[in-house]
Structures are given as C-alpha cells and as structure tokens.
Amino acid sequence: MERTARDAIGSQVSIENISKAYGTVLAVDNVSFVVGKGEFVSLLGPSGSGKSTLLMMIAGFEMPGSGSIRVGERDITNVAPNKRGIGMVFQRYALFPHMTVAQNIAFPLKMRGATRAEIDRRVEAALALVRLEAYGHRMPSQLSGGQQQRIAVARALVFEPPVLLMDEPLGALDKKLREEMQIEIKSLQQRLGVTVIYVTHDQEEALTMSDRVAVMSNGRLVQIGSPLDLYEQPETPFVADFIGKMNFLRGEFIGGDEQCAVIGLPGDVKIEAQGLHGTAAQFATGKPVDIAMRPERLTLHRRGLGGDSAIPGTVETAIFAGSFHTVFVRVEGAADPVHVQLPASGLGVGYGAGDSVDVVVDRGAVKVFAAEV
C-alpha cells in the first residue's frame, strides 16, 4: 500500500454553507471550508461547538438543514452513508466483538461484494499497514486499547477510501499511548495520501497532527489555518485563548495605528502594540480593548529597568517546569496574574515571591482586540 504523491488516494472535500438545527439549537451555523486532496484537517472546539454534528453530516448519518457537501466533484449531500466511499473511525464505534480481527477488517469488503481472494489480500495488507500482521485470528477482547484502535483504522482504510473521518479516535487511550498513536496515524495518512477530517477537543492533538485546524465555537467556524497561523495570528480572543496559553489584560486605546498603537493600562501604564483586531470605530481614543500576550514573548526585569513598554508588578510565585520557568506576576487591575515563561537557563533564575519587577512587552508580540463590553 506504499504510494507516491501521484497515486495518492485522497480527494478534496468541499463543505458549502452547511447548517443544522436540533429544535431551537443551531448545532452547525453556516460553515464553509475546503479540505485539500490528501490534507489533514482537524475540527477543534469546546464541547458542544458542533464538531461531531458536522462530521456526522459529512459521513451521511445526519442530514444538513441547508448547504451541500462534495467529495471531489461529486455532490454527496443526499447520498446514503455506505455509498459515499468514506472511511470512519469513531471512539464509540467499537469493533464487532463476535468477529475475529481479520473478519472485522474484511467486513467493509464483504459489504461491497469483494471476492474471497481479494478480501484475503487486502486484509493482509491492512494488517501490515497498522503493524499487526500476526493478530488476524484474535478476538477484539484479546487486544489492548491501542491495538483495537489500530484495527479500527485498518478496517476504515481497507477499501482505500479517498476520505477518512475520525471522531476523537484516541479519546479512550491513556496519554502516552495517545501520543504514540497520533504519530502513527499521521505517518500512515501521509504515506497513503488519504484526506483526513479529524474531530478533537484537545488542542495539542490538533496542533500535532494537522496541516490545518478549523476552530469551532457555538456551531460556527471561527478560524481555519495552519497550527502556526492560529498560534501567531489568532483573529479573535477566543482563538487566542483556545490555542496555547495567553495572557489577557483589559486596557483602553490611547492613539496610534496598526504599526504602533499606544494602549493605556491601569496604574497609568502605557505600552506599545501592533496588530489591531477590530474596526476603526472600535479603536478611537478611550475605547476599551483587550490585549493578548503569549507568556514566552514576555521578559522580566527588576523594577525600573524595564524601559518604556513595561508593566510593573509583583512576583507571586515562580515555578520550575523542566526546560523553562513560569513566573506569575500580579499587575494592577488584573484578576489573574500574568504568566511569564523564561528559559530555565536564563533570566528566570533568581526571581521569587514578593520581588518588584517590570514585565517587558515586545511590541510585535501584542495583539489588541476591541473589547466586548
């Protein structure tokens, strides 16, 4: 089943203006995006954000209220699930317990009327794909959780679907096994060139595995981009907060423009920022804003040594976490301490509770969002 890019099996998937309501709950709200041939896209969002509902509509187990879904050029919106040619792995979709591993994997082929010889050949190849060649005769109950999930992946891929859907497939596994399986699934996907749409609420999992991540909130697609894009260029406070650790402080807009804006913070502190997210009207003098700063883009100095764009504060506690220190700094007007992440070998060493410090902010690393008040 080794493939080159030319004969990769993946198809493009186009989601166009898809909505779905359950009674008065709009579970999926006018979502559109295109997943490229052979691309790995994760749907990421908190519980209830509509990820599973969207995946179920792509699979054909739920009908959209409006919109359309295409695989390649083919409109599959009204096609039965078993006629869509899509493979599926779900956390809840266990293997058939009364069938051997080989019979489980053979099942989709039997349904499609494959010959005995064809089934044997493909089951063997699928077992090799997930490195469980010797396990065909076992019953699912005789396998570990990770092995069962690999068999579920083999069963989903055995008929070489152009698209594979996965809904929290690793949710039941412990952390170490989950991380191993993430790498295994990702490398398998790259080798086969299959298009994957993967649902998770675990941001680390989404960032590790995906070419792009679609962030969902309240049924809406709020941003889609590469892991780096989402981390570096979040378009909303929700995405900024959801992807990685972010410090937020409430302030007010004083003046300036996209290149250099001046933001006022409690205690008559002024800092410079780039990257305004909102309309011109929202960035008038005196308007409330939320500034967002990544912990690793902040540095610390002793009070008075931080220069112009610095926020004075007091160290609450400092924690050593292997390769870095996190220093928690109380600043005026903020409910939560500011997290500052410093390399363990650097300036973090030596700060302790009660120290008076300046949190120094790199202008290019501050995002400014119009505040929702």
Ligand SMILES: Nc1ncnc2c1ncn2[C@@H]1O[C@H](COP(=O)(O)OP(=O)(O)OP(=O)(O)O)[C@@H](O)[C@H]1O
């Ligand atoms: N069959 C259903 N009947 C009624 N409401 C539903 C049904 N399925 C989902 N919903 C509602 O639709 C919304 C989206 O649910 P969905 O399961 O798609 O979210 P999710 O992001 O996958 O969440 P989770 O991570 O918890 O699985 C929720 O408000 C949920 O309560």
